[in-house]
Amino acid sequence: MISQRTIAAALGLSRASVKNALNGSGRTSRKLSETVIDYARTHGYSGRIRPYESKPKAKPHGASNMPVQVAGGSVSRATFEWMTTMLDWADTGAYGARNIREELI
Secondary structure, X not given: OOOXXXXXXXXXXXXHXXXXXXXXXXXXXXXXXXXXXXXXXHOOXXXXXXXXXXXXXXXXXXXXXXXXXXXXXXXXXXXXXXXXXXXXXXXXXXHHHHOOOHHHO
16 A cells, blocks of 8 residues: 555655645645646555545534534534434334334434
8 A cells, every 4th residue: 555655755745745635635736636646546545535626525504513402401413413313204204114113212
């Protein structure tokens, strides 16, 4: 397996430049990014490669990792999302279709 450090040494670049190129950062030129990505793919780099100037998925508006206040205390955002999904299933009668007992709520 080839590392970012190895790619940097082979292409005469800094490790930061290679990291930016592989992460799709706009801090590198398109030509440099394509060169680094081509070298990485042909030499078996197994890390994540994102195309030039691509952006990671943004969280939906208002989403955060902050706890959510519910009756009886607060829960994590993930737990709250799970709870709302379960309650939506209960309202639509989806429990029978999913073989989930309603007593779990």
